[in-house]
Amino acid sequence: MTLAVSYLEQGGTLDDLMIIDANDSPLHNWKTQTGRIAMSHLRSTRVHHLSSNPHALKQFAACYDYGSHHFKDTFGRPSLALFNDHCDQTIDDWQLPSRFIGNEPVVRVTREENLYIIETNQRRITADLVIVATGQSNAVHLPDWSGLPGCRHIFSTEEVNEQDHVTVVGGGITALHYALARHQKGHHVTLVTKRPLEVSQFDADRSFMGPKGLRAFHRLEDDWIEKRSFVKAERRPGTSPNDLVLKVKRLIRQGVIDHVIGEAVRCDEQLYVDGQALPSTEIVCCTGIRPLDTRQSFLRPLLEQLDLPLTPCGTPVLDETLAWTDDFYMTGAYADLIVGPFARAIYGGQEAARRIIPRLFSTQKYA
Secondary structure (H helix, E strand, C coil): CHHHHHHHHCCCCHHHCCEECCCCCCCHHHHHHHHHCCCCECCCCCCCCCCCCCCHHHHHHHHCCCCHHHEECCCCEEEHHHHHHHHHHHHHHCCHHHHEECCCCEEEEEEECCEEEEEECCCEEEECCEEECCCCCCEECCCCCCCCCCEEECCCCCCCCCCCEEEEECCCHHHHHHHHHHHHCCCEEEEEECCCCEECCCCCCHHHHCHHHHHHHHHCCCCHHHHHHHHHHHCCCCEECHHHHHHHHHHHHCCCEEEEECCEEEECCEEEECCEECCCCCEEECCCEECCCHHHCCCHHHHHHHCCCECCCCCECCCCCCEEECCEEECHHHHHHHHCCCCCCHHHHHHHHHHHHHHHHHHCCCC
16 A cells, blocks of 8 residues: 555556455455554554655644644654554545455466466456565464464454453564453453563664665675575564553563463473463464465466576565566565565555655556
């Protein structure tokens, strides 16, 4: 949606744009996941949102009299309610629902002469230019012991049967939000983390949103293995902003949330940490999500047809404009090795727009 809005804000034509999504409405996945964990405020700042105008969210808040509590700390992290309201209005203002095809997962992409053929489960669509912006929520990451009865991933689609006692596994922002949400429902929560709770205001150091922090990263050029190591070292999974950590720690001290630190292991139908049995009637894994494996996705036919290059870690080799091949662009987790540690965040979507959208106008391509 960030790319679509940026395209139109910079003079693109609505009729030349088509958005294809496996879900039934714009931002469905985002709203479902943030709603499930009862997120109160985003981790990103007030300048990170759908619009290419950095002040758009703040201007929207002022126009509609959102109180100061909708912006948290010195970075102005917006409330989820404010952020979503701004998204909805921006999407409606640009009439994007009229160019949105929902409930149609893409099953394959190929190329015929100068056109791309996008096949969904219902139709074939031709395009001069394609941008893949699938996020990283297609594959959840589960521990080896996740086959236990009553165990599920927080973002799985299976039916939820909440119990009075729940064990939440994970130490990052998702786990802490969810632990608080279940506590507020009156449930007893056991939080299991590998390490003591760690604070980080953002996914990585803020310097990686600008040229100063990325100087050493860019010097690696096309050393993909070193670049992957750089991104992995600088990203901070399993951390949360200070206010969220303090809130959870307070409840732990009060004894209303149990906190168990260590590696969870399975023995028969029971989960243990250092010999301590954990409540196992309901176990919710907040253990991360992964991007689609290029070779096991709708990208595989195009990869094989055009013999497109992959890095040693299996991701597409992109140029500085995030192009994999002529008129075919990749964003998000696929752009890690070009954009850096924040490629998967909202900033990464904005940076992708800054790199890709000018190419559309220079070549007069339809997306």
